[in-house]
Amino acid sequence: MAGLRFDLRDSPPGSAALRREVRAFLAEQGRNWTPEVRGRSWMGFDRDFTRAVGARGWIGMTWPKRYGGHERSAMERYVVLEEMLAAGAPVGAHWIGDRQSGPLLLRFGTEAQRMRVLPAIARGEAAFCIGLSEPDSGSDLASLRTRAERVPGGWRLNGRKIWTSFAHLCDWMIALVRTSPAEKDGPRHAGLSQFLVDLRLSGISIRPIRELTGEEGFNEVTFDDVLLPEDALIGREGEGWAQATSELAFERSGPDRILSSYPLLAATAEVAPDPVPIGRMVARLVTLRAMSLSVAGMLQDGQSPAREAALVKDLGNSFEQSVPERVRDLLDVHNGPEELRRLHAYVTQVAPTFSLRGGTREILRGIIARELGLR
């Protein structure tokens, strides 16, 4: 596979000191996190925690100062993210804004849009959700049907998004919707546009959907003649597909695709009677970290490593999913310490989502197969 290269990147200078700072903060903040909170990791939503993270300058770290950012490097940001994940911190209230909505607005947003939301994201006050999936459009996203029509003074939005994580708790959604019909025989992803949707607007109803864990995490969001202002359009009309896919390299490459089960691995290492499966998992983790850092480096250099990100996500998700299974080979979890038992129970239930959210295993492998020249 001549095309896919993963050059090693070094941790940024000063990372040990930065890690110490983050660890001290997390030790303080995390005193009362239950095994379930830590097992939920970046799918956990906690506004107070997020505001505290914002106050430390750890949201929007790479953004320009005039947008509330801190002008630090992508690699320093990477250090902070992985520290949060390793601790199982409930980072969901800023994760999406920091990871993809903010960077998207920095690239394609108007000055007014940036000023309106970026400083608030960085303070930990504006939470974002991702409006892609619809009831009939999952992997085949280009078939989506939610529509925005031009009306005097703006746009009228109708349709429905589903599986939208945290929509019931968020302030904003970035939605991908159809603004003109796809032409017959033309590309199916033509005519899509992205909008910045204020979730308080009238005509929006948000219905939480209970997950198999018994908790509410994702939602159905219905738009019924929602009037969006003119400047809700992000970037260019009809360019939504290209804009949204450029967002995916950010969405897919991060440490959140390899560390979802880390707290369980650490808890198991402590008590496992056989070192061999622990050694195998740690070896994978060490390698995945190097791969993920490599992609972060490419992003920092302004490349768009979409295929590399797909490969790392696929490999990372398989690793994350293998952890609760390997743990069962090592010990009878039901006889183990309570902390481990609860973490394992929780991670077992959410593990199936690892290879669904952000693009399924099959879709990612399809992208890799295309890179290999098989499609």
Next chain:
Amino acid sequence: MAMHEDDPGAMLAEQVGRLLAERADAASLRAVERGEWPAAIWDALEALGLPLTLVPEAMGGAGLGWRAAGPVFVALGHHGAPAPMGETVVAAALLSAAGIAPPAGPIAIARDGADCVPWGRHARHLALCEGDTVALVDAAALQWCHGTNIAREPRDRITGTGAPLAEGYLPARFGVEAGLLGVALLRACLMAGALAAVLDLAVDYANTRKQFGRPIGRFQAIQQQLAAFAGEAAAAQVAAANACRAADRHGLGGAAFEIGCAKIVAGEAAGAGAAIAHQVFAAIGFTEEHVLHHLTRRLWSWREEAGTERFWAARVGREVQALGGAALWPFLTARDDQDPMP
């Protein structure tokens, strides 16, 4: 791949790759498997100056590090390592570190605890590693009992010893099992190279073999398998590169953790990749005539040598278990942070 003026490893690897693409093929591997000495390939590789890669400049070497040597090993592995150049590069590194000028010609590595010597019968000299000592021995003065691994590569036993020509101590950075670590790192790199080659072969075959009126690579089941293979192959490459970087940073002895991780990941990838490749090639891949098995049997052999996945996983696992769960993360991150921990 582009030439990298500032990256001597990539440049050397490119030369090695070009040379082997011209001179080495399935016939060369078959000859090795019949027990023949690959004289022409050896001479051409030696003429590139490869044995001096890891020898310090003060001793007339190229003074490069493991990070530069890694891509050379990967390039050798890509062609099934048809001559003991990797072993010679590692042996020369250890000898020179112990103050012994490495002699010309193939040098095999014998280490305590290992009962067979890769390429022993063909070596002119032997680097005998025990603890933190290295001895240079004239291979002709030894008695050999010939054996092979499942790739039918020479793996020979020494039955009588000769007096060493020179002996020396390794510096502390090399630790007390430099022979094992050096060869494990070499094997991880060779596997990464062979995996990339097998993946290329399998993708080409999937694009040409037709069934049901179309290339089998058009079937999603095949695409998904090969994509998984691509992930494993990339992981092996990154794990090996990561271990090379660690060896430069912490010394071979200090890099035992990353070398172990690389050997585990490359060994797992070898098993998974070889299985997928054979599935894609089906019956033709099981024939003696097809080139595939020369590489897959090497993958199955190399994962056994210098510590299996199980051997290294036990060590890596015990090391992290001794730290305790809470210290695991700080340990992992401190391994790559460049500034010292408090």
